[in-house]
Amino acid sequence: MSDHQIIIDxxxxxxxxxxxxxVLLKELSNPNNSVRNxxxxxLTNFSKELWLYKYLLHIFNLESEEKYFRVQSIxxxxxxxxxxxxxxxxxxxxxxxxxxxxxxxxx
Amino acid sequence: xxxxxxxxxxxSLIRMGKFSNSYKSVLTDVIMLIADKKFPSxxxxxxxVFAEIFGTQIEGLFINEENFSFAxxxxxxxxxxxxxxxxxxxxxxxxxxxxxxxxxxxxxxxFYERVQEFFNYNIDKFENxxxxxxxxxxxxxxxxxxxxxxxxxxxVNEFHKDEKLMILVKIIIExxxxxxxxxxxxxxxxxxSYLHINLYKILKNLSKIQSSHSILFYxxxxxxxxxxxxxxxxxxxxxxxxxxxxxxxxxxxxxxxVYKELLPNEFNLGTKERRGSVSSFGKSSSLTADKxxxxxxxxxxxxxxxxxxxxxxNYEAELEVANEIFANCFKEEVIRNLLDNLIKKSPFVFxxxxxxxxxxxxxxxxxxxxxxxxxxxxxxxxxxxxxxLLETFIINFPGICLKYIKETLEVLYQNVNNLEFxxxxxxxxxxxxxxxxLLPNLHKQGVITESDMIDFNKFLSYIETMINKSEIxxxxxxxxxxxxxxxxxxxDLLFSYLGNLLIFLNGSKNNIILLxxxxxxxNILSIIDKFSKNNFQQLTLINLSVDSNKLxxxxxxxxxxxxxxxxxxxxxxxxxxxLKSAELLLALVNLLTALIQKCHYQCDGKIxxxxxxxxFREILLNENEFALSxxxxxxxxxxxxxxxxxxxxxxxxxxxxxxxxxxxxxxxLGLLQxxxxxxxxxxxxxxxxxxxxxxxxxxxKTTSKQYLCNILFxxxxxxxxxxxxxxxxxxxxxxxxxxxxxxxxxxxxxxLNRLINDKRNNDSSINKNNDDIIxxxxxxxxxxxxxxxxxxxxxxxxYKNANIISQNPRILKAVIEEIYISSLASSSFFSTNFxxxxxxxxxxxxxxxxxxxxxxxxxxxxxxxxxxxxxFSIWVNRMEQIIAIEFR
Numbered sequence: 001m002s003d004h005q006i007i008i009d010x011x012x013x014x015x016x017x018x019x020x021x022x023v024l025l026k027e028l029s030n031p032n033n034s035v036r037n038x039x040x041x042x043l044t045n046f047s048k049e050l051w052l053y054k055y056l057l058h059i060f061n062l063e064s065e066e067k068y069f070r071v072q073s074i075x076x077x078x079x080x081x082x083x084x085x086x087x088x089x090x091x092x093x094x095x096x097x098x099x100x101x102x103x104x105x106x107x
Numbered sequence: 108x109x110x111x112x113x114x115x116x117x118x119s120l121i122r123m124g125k126f127s128n129s130y131k132s133v134l135t136d137v138i139m140l141i142a143d144k145k146f147p148s149x150x151x152x153x154x155x156v157f158a159e160i161f162g163t164q165i166e167g168l169f170i171n172e173e174n175f176s177f178a179x180x181x182x183x184x185x186x187x188x189x190x191x192x193x194x195x196x197x198x199x200x201x202x203x204x205x206x207x208x209x210x211x212x213x214x215x216x217x218f219y220e221r222v223q224e225f226f227n228y229n230i231d232k233f234e235n236x237x238x239x240x241x242x243x244x245x246x247x248x249x250x251x252x253x254x255x256x257x258x259x260x261x262x263v264n265e266f267h268k269d270e271k272l273m274i275l276v277k278i279i280i281e282x283x284x285x286x287x288x289x290x291x292x293x294x295x296x297x298x299x300s301y302l303h304i305n306l307y308k309i310l311k312n313l314s315k316i317q318s319s320h321s322i323l324f325y326x327x328x329x330x331x332x333x334x335x336x337x338x339x340x341x342x343x344x345x346x347x348x349x350x351x352x353x354x355x356x357x358x359x360x361x362x363x364x365v366y367k368e369l370l371p372n373e374f375n376l377g378t379k380e381r382r383g384s385v386s387s388f389g390k391s392s393s394l395t396a397d398k399x400x401x402x403x404x405x406x407x408x409x410x411x412x413x414x415x416x417x418x419x420x421n422y423e424a425e426l427e428v429a430n431e432i433f434a435n436c437f438k439e440e441v442i443r444n445l446l447d448n449l450i451k452k453s454p455f456v457f458x459x460x461x462x463x464x465x466x467x468x469x470x471x472x473x474x475x476x477x478x479x480x481x482x483x484x485x486x487x488x489x490x491x492x493x494x495x496l497l498e499t500f501i502i503n504f505p506g507i508c509l510k511y512i513k514e515t516l517e518v519l520y521q522n523v524n525n526l527e528f529x530x531x532x533x534x535x536x537x538x539x540x541x542x543x544x545l546l547p548n549l550h551k552q553g554v555i556t557e558s559d560m561i562d563f564n565k566f567l568s569y570i571e572t573m574i575n576k577s578e579i580x581x582x583x584x585x586x587x588x589x590x591x592x593x594x595x596x597x598x599d600l601l602f603s604y605l606g607n608l609l610i611f612l613n614g615s616k617n618n619i620i621l622l623x624x625x626x627x628x629x630n631i632l633s634i635i636d637k638f639s640k641n642n643f644q645q646l647t648l649i650n651l652s653v654d655s656n657k658l659x660x661x662x663x664x665x666x667x668x669x670x671x672x673x674x675x676x677x678x679x680x681x682x683x684x685x686l687k688s689a690e691l692l693l694a695l696v697n698l699l700t701a702l703i704q705k706c707h708y709q710c711d712g713k714i715x716x717x718x719x720x721x722x723f724r725e726i727l728l729n730e731n732e733f734a735l736s737x738x739x740x741x742x743x744x745x746x747x748x749x750x751x752x753x754x755x756x757x758x759x760x761x762x763x764x765x766x767x768x769x770x771x772x773x774x775x776l777g778l779l780q781x782x783x784x785x786x787x788x789x790x791x792x793x794x795x796x797x798x799x800x801x802x803x804x805x806x807x808k809t810t811s812k813q814y815l816c817n818i819l820f821x822x823x824x825x826x827x828x829x830x831x832x833x834x835x836x837x838x839x840x841x842x843x844x845x846x847x848x849x850x851x852x853x854x855x856x857x858x859l860n861r862l863i864n865d866k867r868n869n870d871s872s873i874n875k876n877n878d879d880i881i882x883x884x885x886x887x888x889x890x891x892x893x894x895x896x897x898x899x900x901x902x903x904x905x906y907k908n909a910n911i912i913s914q915n916p917r918i919l920k921a922v923i924e925e926i927y928i929s930s931l932a933s934s935s936f937f938s939t940n941f942x943x944x945x946x947x948x949x950x951x952x953x954x955x956x957x958x959x960x961x962x963x964x965x966x967x968x969x970x971x972x973x974x975x976x977x978x979f980s981i982w983v984n985r986m987e988q989i990i991a992i993e994f995r
Contacts, residue, residue, distance in 0.1 A: 053113060053116075074133045074134060074137065078137045081110070084109065
C-alpha cells in the first residue's frame with residue numbers, strides 16, 4: 001500500500017488504529033484493482049467487529065472531518081450491513097467458511 | 108450486536124438533528140437497510156422518535172427554520188418506511204405490521220389534523236412564501252403518509268368493525284376539494300405549483316387505493332367523481348400529469364365491477380330503461396342467479412374485471428349504496444357534457460400552442476423518425492390514457508356515446524362547406540375522428556351492434572372531402588382506413604381504399620404521411636391474411652362476415668402486388684435509412700416480408716428485380732444493428748415459407764454476399780447456416796449455392812475468428828451434402844480443411860500439453876484456466892472441420908480410387924491421435940460433440956476403407972509405442988461414452 005504501510009494480521013482480528021482505517025478508506029477509491037481489493041478484503045474481515053463501526057460512525061460524526069471520509073465511512077457501514085444481512089442467507093447454503101464477498105463502493 | 112449498536116447510534120443521530128445534513132441520502136439508505144429487517148417490531152426507539160416529532164406543537168415548529176426542515180425530513184423518512192413496508196405484501200409481514208395499526212394511526216393522525224388546521228387557519232397570515240412552501244411540502248408528506256396508512260391497514264374482513272379508515276378517506280377527499288378551490292383562487296404562482304404537486308400526489312395515491320380497495324370508497328364515490336369531473340371540465344387549469352392521472356382514475360372507477368355489480372344489465376346500454384329498482388336486489392341467492400348471464404356477457408365483450416361473488420357477499424348493503432351513487436354520478440347529461448369536454452378541450456391541454464400546432468405535430472413524429480424516445484413515453488402515454496378513458500365510456504354507455512357521436516357527425520356533415528379552415532377547427536375534427544375511430548374495435552368486440560353502428564361510408568367520404576384542407580386530416584384519413592379495415596373488408600370495400608393508399612405513397616413527399624401509409628398497409632395485409640385463413644364461424648362471433656374463398660380470389664386477382672412492392676420498397680428503403688425507432692423499423696420489415704410473400708404467389712421472378720433495383724444495398728451499408736437483425740429475421744421467415752423457391756434463395760444469398768462484403772458476423776453467418784439447412788434440394792438452388800460459394804470462397808479461406816469459423820465450416824458441410832461439387836472441388840475443399848486443421852493443431856497441441864501436465868498435478872485447476880473460452884471455440888472449430896471431411900468421405904464412394912485420404916493420410920492420423928489424447932486429459936475437457944465427431948469419422952474410415960485404416964493406425968501406434976489393445980479400449984470407451992450420453 002502506498003506511503004503508509006499497514007501490516008495487519010487479519011486472522012487474529014487485532015484492532016487497527018483510526019489513522020490506519022482512514023488509509024484503508026482512502027484506498028477504497030484507488031484506481032489500482034489489487035490495492036483496492038486488498039483494502040476491501042481487510043475491511044470485510046473486520047465486518048463483525050464493533051470497534052470498526054464505532055470508528056466509522058466517529059468519522060462520520062466529525063464535523064471537522066473531510067467530506068470524502070465522512071461519505072466513505074457511511075457508505076462502508078451501508079455495504080457492510082448489506083453484506084451482513086445477505087451473508088446470513090448465503091452462509092446457510094455453504095458449508096465451507098470461505099465465502100468471498102465483494103464490496104461495491106459507488107464513488 | 109452490531110446492528111443494535113448502529114440502531115442506537117442512528118436514533119441518537121436523528122435526535123441530535125444530524126439527520127438533515129447533506130449526507131442524508133446515504134444515511135437514509137443505512138436506516139432503510141436496517142428497517143427492512145427490524146422496523147417496526149425491533150426498533151421501538153425509532154417509533155418513539157417519530158411519536159415525539161408528531162407530538163410537538165405546530166406553533167413551535169415553524170418559528171425555527173431548522174426545526175421545520177427537520178420535521179419535513181422526518182415525515183419524509185416516515186413515509187419511506189411505510190412505503191417500504193407496504194411493498195412487502197406477504198401474509199407474515201402484513202400481520203406483523205397490522206399489530207401496529209392503532210399505534211401508528213393514533214400517533215400520526217392528530218398531527219395530520221393539527222398541521223392541516225393550522226395551515227388552513229393561518230394561510231393568509233403567512234408573510235413569507237418560503238414558510239407556505241415548507242408547509243405545503245409537509246402537507247404533501249402528511250397526505251402521502253395518511254394514504255399509505257389507509258392502504259396498508261385496510262382489511263376487507265374488518266370492514267364493519269372499523270369505520271376509521273372510511274372516515275380518513277372522507278377527510279382526504281374533502282381535502283382534495285379544498286385543494287381544487289385553493290388552486291382556483293390562489294394568485295401566487297409559486298404556491299400554486301406546489302398545490303398542483305400536492306393534488307397530483309393525492310390523486311395518484313387515491314387511485315392506487317381505489318384499485319386495491321374499491322369498497323372503501325363506497326360512500327364518497329360521488330364526491331370523488333365530482334372532483335375528477337371538475338378537473339376534466341376545467342382541464343386547462345391543471346397540469347398535464349394531473350390530467351393523466353384523472354384519465355386513468357376515472358377509467359378505473361368506471362371499470363370497477365363492484366360499483367355496478369347490482370345494477371341491471373340494461374344500465375350498460377344507458378338509454379334503455381332500467382329493469383326495476385336497485386333495492387330489489389337484496390338477497391344473495393337472487394344475486395348469484397341474476398349475475399350469471401350478465402357475467403357471460405361481460406366476459407364475451409372482454410371488458411369488466413370480474414369480481415368473485417364470495418368476496419363481497421357480506422357487503423350487499425354497501426354495494427347497494429355504491430351502486431346507487433354510481434348510477435347517479437353518471438347520468439346521460441353528465442356523460443354528454445364530459446364527452447364534449449374530453450373531445451373539445453382535453454387534447455388541447457397537451458398540444459397547447461394551437462397556431463404552431465401543424466409544425467409541432469409534424470415534428471413530433473419526425474422525432475420518432477430520427478432519434479428520440481417520444482414515441483413510447485411522453486406523447487404516447489397521455490394518448491393511451493385518453494383513448495382508454497374514451498373507450499371505457501363507450502363500453503359502459505354505448506347508447507349515449509353513439510347518440511352523441513351521431514349528432515356530432517351530423518353537425519360536421521352539415522357544415523362541410525361553410526366551415527372556416529383555421530387550425531382550431533381542423534384539430535377539433537381531428538379529435539372527433541379519433542373518437543369515432545375507436546368504434547370499429549369495439550364493434551369487433553361485440554360492444555356495439557351492427558344496427559347501432561354509424562354509416563362508415565358517409566364518414567369516410569366526409570374525411571375524403573377534407574383531405575386537401577390539411578395534412579393532419581390526410582394523416583387521419585390513412586389511420587381511419589387502417590382502423591376500419593376489418594369492417595371495410597367485410598363489406599368488400601377495402602380494395603378500393605388500398606388503391607388510395609398507393610396513390611398517397613406515390614404522390615406524397617411528407618415522411619409522416621408515407622410512414623402512416625406503410626403502417627396502415629401493414630395492418631391491412633395482416634388482416635387480409637387473418638381472414639383468408641379463418642373459417643366462417645369464428646368470424647360471425649366478432650360481428651363480421653367475410654367469405655374467405657372470395658377474399659382469396661380478390662387477393663389473387665384484384666391487387667397488383669408487384670407494382671405495390673415496387674412502390675413500397677422504394678418508399679420503405681428510403682424511410683428506413685432515417686428511421687431509428689425499433690418498433691417502426693420492425694413494422695416496415697414485416698410489411699416487406701408480407702408483401703414479398705404475396706408477390707411470390709403472383710409474380711415470381713419480378714421480385715428479385717424489384718428488390719435489386721431499389722435502394723436495398725444502400726440500406727445495408729449504413730444501417731444500424733437492429734435493422735440488420737430485423738432483415739435477417741425477415742429472410743429467415745421467407746426461407747421458411749418458401750424453402751423450394753429459387754427466387755427467395757437468390758435474394759437471401761445476395762443479401763448474405765452483400766453483408767459479407769461489409770463484415771462477416773454472427774448474424775449473417777447464422778442466416779446462411781439457417782438457409783442452407785432449410786432450403787430444398789432443387790437444381791436451381793444447387794446452382795445458386797454453387798455460385799454463391801464460388802463468389803465467397805475467400806471468406807472461407809480468410810476468416811480467422813474461431814467462433815465464426817465453426818459456423819462457416821458447418822455451412823460448408825451442409826453445402827457438401829447438397830451434392831453441388833465435383834471431384835476437383837471436393838479435393839480443394841478437403842485441402843482447405845486440412846490446411847485449417849493443421850494450423851489449428853499447432854494451437855491446440857500447446858494447450859493439450861499443458862492440460863496433460865495439469866491433469867497429473869491437479870485435476871480441478873483446468874477449469875480455472877484463462878484459456879477456457881479459446882479452447883472451446885477451438886474444439887468447436889475442429890469439430891466442424893472434421894465433419895466436413897467426414898461428410899465428403901461418402902462422396903468418394905462414387906469415385907473409385909479417388910480417395911484423397913488414401914493419398915494423404917495425414918489427417919486420419921491426426922484424428923486417431925485426438926482419440927488417444929482424449930484419454931490423457933480430463934474427460935470433461937472434450938465436448939461430446941467433438942468426441943462423437945472424431946469417433947464417427949474414424950468409424951467411417953474403418954468401415955469404408957479398412958486396409959487404409961489398419962495401415963495408418965499401425966503406423967501411428969508403432970511410432971508412439973502404444974499397444975493396440977490399449978488404443979482399442981480407449982476407442983470403445985469413447986463410443987460407449989457417446990452412446991451413454993445420447994441415451995441420457
